[in-house]
Amino acid sequence: MPDAEEIERLRVEFQAALAAAATDQALRVVRDRFLGRKGGVIASLMKAVASASPADRPLLGMLANQFKNEIEGALDARRASLESGRPVAGGLDVTLPGRQVPLGHLHPLTHVRHQVEAIFSRMGYEILEGPEIEDDYHNFEALNMPPEHPARDMQDTFFLGQPVPQRGLGTPGTRVSTRPAPPDRPATLLRTHTSAMQIRYMEAHEPPVRIVAIGKVFRRDNPDLTHTPMFHQFEGLLVDERVTFADLKGTLTAFVREIFAPDIKVMFRPSFFPYTEPSAEMFIGCVFCGGTGCPVCKRTGWLEILGSGMVHPSVLEAVGYDAERYTGFAFGTGIERVAMLKYGVDDIRLFYENDLRFLEQFSF
Amino acid sequence: MKLLASWLRELTDVRLPVADLASLLSMCGFEVASLDPVPEGPLAPRPPTRAAGDDANDAVIDFEITANRPDCLSVVGLAREAATACRVPLRLPWDEAGRPISSVRAVSAPTPTRVAADGLEVTIEDADLCPRYAAAVAEVTIGPSPEWLANRLTAAGVRPINNIVDVTNYVLLEMGHPMHAFDLERLAGRQLRARRARAGERLRTLDGEDRALEPDMLVIADGSVPQAVAGVMGGAHSEVWPGTRLIALESAYFKPASVRRTSKRLGLKTEASSRFERGTDINAPVVALERACALIEQIGAGRRVGAVIDVYPSPRGPIDVTLRRQRIAQLLGTTVADADVLAILTGLGFDVAEAADGWSVRVPTMRVDIVREADLIEEVARHHGYDRIPSHFPALRATSPRPDPRMARKTLLRHRLTSSGFSEAVSYTFVDEADAAPFVTGDRALVPLAYPLSEKFAVLRPSLLPGLLESVAHNRRREHRDVRLFEIGACFSPAGGEQHHVAFAWTGACVPEHWSGGLRLVDFFDAKGVVERIGEALDLPLVFTDLTNGYLVAGRAAAVSVGKTAVGVLGQLAPGQSEARGLPAGDEVYVAELDLDALDRLAPTADTRAETLPRFPSIVRDISIVVEEGLRSERLRATIRGVAPQTLIQIREFDRYKGQGIPEGRYSLSLRLTFRSPDRTLTDADVQETMERVMEALTREHQAVQR
Incomplete structure (x- = not known):
């Protein structure tokens, strides 16, 4: 006589058979076995229920019907899932x-440039471009490099064959100028550094000043692995009351940690630039060997990354700032240098060949 | 500045291994360019000194000396730095009387400009270029130098010549003060005159070159002709030679700018000129002479006869600079103990006296770089240690100004162009004149460089196209068939100065090869689409008109403008141009160049106003007409717009056909007109009436025939 236990046993049997059926064919066999009109498991079960005692019949009937519905539902679901996979x-x-x-690629120097701009924008710096052709005053004299100054040799200059007017330069940046416009001077040279923009900006604005000037600069170097007669620089300047060398260290450390690695080691060492005093060179732990010493860092474990210093009082005085009240710091480096270290580029000339095999590697 | 470490050690009590000594000095600002073992050869016998050196562990260290520190182009200068860094005493070499050499010990009284003694007469004719000239006469026997001296020179990269020349070079390396020895018997009238060269004067210098002198160059002449280019190089005639018996030793101070100018003009850079042009110690000449004479005697090369002649008409003393305790903290962001300030400055040779809120510091004349307080603070910071200054983040006291919209536009264009398939190029700002010339149009001209590195870099680019084409050619030579490059950058003209452009060059596929087919090469309208996209990005309606210029194919070139303002060009590069740049014949190259400055001036700055979305359906009507070839689509549109009501919201060309069924010299154009009203549903009747008027106008104005 069937009972609840018997139905439960049949259910286990059905589930095993269903699980084993992986094709339509196999599924049909399972259906015939359980739902076949003659000799099917359910048919036999129903027959047995009919002959059960009147007291047991309602419950058994309900359980049997439930089981039958279950089998039908499960078989349908199984068939649908087999079909959808076809x-x-x-x-x-x-x-x-x-x-x-087709998608093009930004130049790697643009990638670095965008990162530099983003980092310093967040620190409150105004990002500027400036003229690539300059006059002697902005490029040298106002930066504490009078004619015949030996430091001019550090930046061997390209002079223009003829003076060229500087047209439509306007006020650098978007702040409204509150100072008298400086005299127009025709350009006579290709700027040797973006520092020229320090002067142009300070001429137009009172402190506080917080700028980063970015762009091409030019020096008389024949192209080789590490030199090209044109490269890109960015130059930062912060002038305000109570700005210290400690602020310079904090700012530049934050910058290199963001652009290279959050745990990168830094070192500051005395150096010389005519427009800063004291001057410092910033080093980072070698990104290639991690500081253990390799050919790139000349076995020192350190790579020179930024030139910097406290703005020379003569520079502040040249633009008519009170050098006693205001102090500031300036810093700058080559964008190519950052890109070479960041991306492991070993030949600076690659940046100007515009070989698509090179450009297409920078696909972020 | 290359030198033996043992020489440096001899002058200090610094007991550090060579590598540590090198890094100690590098942390003081003297970068170590190289550190090499002592060159092969017999171990140098040590000179007779009072100090015990450490020869077993010697090395040649090459320091890079920054332009502000001519005093450290010397062993003494570097030893002073090392001694200060270790807070140990410096041991100076001695002079003839056995006194340590030190320029601060005496400030002389003014002398006449002409002094004669013991068979030598010295005259300063130009005290501006030569403020001081000291000399002494010595009897000498020319021969080789002792080995220790020669070895020290060799290690420093100076070739030993003979005992006298070597002594002058030794003093130059040791004290940083250049000297020169003349054969006294070769000097006419036994005179030395510091004067400007006269027009037409020439001098054969020690290197054998015959040099033309110019009137702004300072020379040292004898009674008749120049015998040396002052501070740069001696002359061959009065050179010390094996038969020399009497020498005149020169030890002078020359005006730095003058030496620099002369050295540059002659293209002659020497150990002497590189020191004079940065500024030597004006109070060193006599001390250096005495040191040289002491050495000459010490090595048995001879002895001084008579007194030292010192022509110094306007003596200069040391300057005093005030250093405020509080200013150190203000500039560095940290305090330095008074005792440290004192130890550092004293160690570096400054005389320090207490003053009201700090110190009064007397600057020795060798420190030409120290003129104001900030310079002294750097000295304190260097020897206090930059690593001991804390890191701090500056306070932001004002909002930063809004970003420059011109830079934002460039960024936007960069992104638009890369998403149109163009990669960004960066090319040199200077180009070959021959490459640039074809791109100079109208009355514009090129800006040449005064002294270019090479012909390849002779002129400032008038256009971005020469550089882009060079890059296209570079890629074509390297198996890249499909090249799309753009560049954003400055271009130059003599009258217009600097202007920013955006340009692109495109060759090869528009639709790239794919296994499913579909390769299609770029044509004019692909390139035009990109230019239109630039216009869209800047929200500027661009107008295209026929253009003939030298470098584009006529009939496939357009001038681009906004209203009446010309902003650029677009078209197929003339085959002659692309072949001249080494591109394969048959390659079609499409280029465009737009004036970004002009676009910046025109670009609207107001925010976009959103339009309400249409609430009523539109009605579309197609019309096919046959018109004269050469009739520009733009004119047909204008005619249609002229007669259609405002409900005409779009005209679109969707087919253009020439050939069978169309008469010769004419073409068929199919236009799709879309009408919509903002306030009602248009009826067929409304549109029908308009279409009749449109057709009538096209027929009237352009003899169009409906197909």
Whole structure:
């Protein structure tokens, strides 16, 4: 006589059979076995229920019907899932390459430039470009390099064959100028550093000053692995009351940790620039060997990354600032240098060949 | 500045291994360019000194000396730095009387400009270029130097010549003061005159070159002709030679700017000129002479006869600079103990006296770089240690100004162009004149460089195209068939100065090869689409008109403007141009260049106003007409707009056909007109009436025939 236990046993049996059925064919066999009109498990069960005692019949009948519905539902679900896995006619070779709209790549120097701009923008700096052709006053004299100053040799200059007017320069930046406009001077040279923009900005604005000037600079170097007659620089300047060398260290440390690595080691060492006093060179732990010493860092474990210093009082005086009340710091470096260290580029000339095999590597 | 470490050690009590000594000095600002073992050869016998050196562990260290520190182009200068860093005493070499050499010990009284003694007469004719000239006469026997001396010179990269020349070079390395020895018997009238060169004067210098002198160059002449270019190089005639018996030793101070100018003009850089042009110690000449004479005697090369002649018409003393205790903290962001300040400055040779709120510091004349308080604070900071200054983040006291919209536009264009398939190029600002010339149009001209590195870099670029084409050619030579490059950068003209442009060059595929087919090469309208996209990005309606210029294919070139303002060009590069740049014949290259400054001036600055979305359906009507070839689509649109009501919201060309069924010299154009009203549903009747008027106008104005 069937009872609840018997039904439970049949249920286990059905589930095992269902799980084993992986094809339509196998599924049909399971259906016939359980739902077949003649000799099917359910048919036999129903027959047995009919002959059960009147007292047991209602409960058994209910359980048997429930079981039957369950089997039908499970078989339908199984059939649907088998069907959905079947490929449509004319199925595709999904391993073939997709169709892409051609996409270009930003120059790696632009990537670095954008990162530098983003970091200093967040620190409250105004980002500026400036003229690539300059006059002697802005490029040298106002930066404490009078004619015949030996430091001019550090930056061997390209002079223009003829003076060229500086047109439409306007006020650097977007702040409204509150100072009298300086005299127009025709350009006579290609700027040797972005520091010229320090002067142009301070001429137009009272402190506080917080700027980063970024762009191309030019020096008489024949192209080789580490030199090109043109390269890119960025130059920062902060002038305010109570600005100290400690502020310079804090700012530059924050910058290199962001652009290279949060745990990078830094070192500051005395140096010389005519427009800063004291002057400092900043080093980072070698990004190639981690500071243990390798050919790139000449076995010192350190890489020179930024030139910096406290703005020379003569520079502040040249733009008419009170050098007693205001102090400031300035810093600058080559964008190529940062890019070479960051991306492991070993030949600076690659930046100007515009070889697509090179440019396409920078696809972020 | 290359030197033997043992020489440096001899002058201090610094007991550090060579590598530590090098890094100690590098932390003081003297970068170590190299550190090499002592060159092969017999171990140098040590000179007779009072100090015990450490020869077993010697090395040649090459220090890079910054332009502000000519005093450290010397062993004494570097030893003074090392001694100060270790807070140990400096041991100076001695002079003839056995006194330590020190320029601060005496400030002389003014002398006449002409002094004669013991068979030598010295005259300063130009005290501006030569403020001081000291000399002494010595009897000498020319021969080789002792080995220790020669070895020290060799290690420093100076070739030993003979005992007398070597002594002058030794003093130059030791004290940083250049000297020169003349063969006295070769000097006419036994005279030395510091004067400007006369027009037409020439001098054969020690290196054998015959040099033309110019009137602003200072020379040292004898009674008749120049015998040396002052501070740069001696002359061959009065050179010390094996038969020399009497020498005149020169030890002078020359005006730095003058030596620099002369050295540059002659293209002659020497150990002497590189020191004079940065500024030597004006109070060192006599001390250096005495040191040289002491050495000459010490090595048995001879002895001084008579007195030292010192022509010094306007003696200069040391300057005093005030250093405030509080200013050190204000500039460095940390305090330095008084005792440290004192020890550092005293160690470096400054005389320090207590003053009201700090110190009064007397600066020795060798320190030409120290003129104001900040300079002294750097000295304190260097020897206090930059690593001991804390890190701090400056307070932000004001909001930063809004970003420059011009830079934002460049960034936007960069992104638009890369998403149109163009990679960004960065090319040199200077280009070959021949490459640039074709791109100079109208009455514009090129800006040449005064002394270019090479012909390849001779002129400032008038256009971004020469550089872009060079890069296209570079890529074509390297198996890149499809090249799309753009650049944003400055271009130059003599009248206009600096202008920013954006340009692109495109060759090869527009739709790239794919296994499913579809390769299509770029044509004019692909390139135009990119220019239109630039216009869209800047919210500027661009107008294209026919253009003939030298470097684009006529009939496939357009001038681009906004209203009446010309902003650029677009078209196919003339085959002659692309072949001249080494591009394969048959490659079609499309280029465009726009004036970003002009676009910046025109670009609207107001925010976009959103339009309400249409609430009523539109009605579309197609019309096919046959018109004269050469009739520009732009004119047909204008005619249609002229007669259609405001409900005409779009005109679009969707087919253009020439050939079978169309008469010769004409073409068929199909236009799709879309109408919509903002306030009602248009009826067929409304549109029908308009379409009739449109057709009538096209027929009237352009003899259009409906197909």
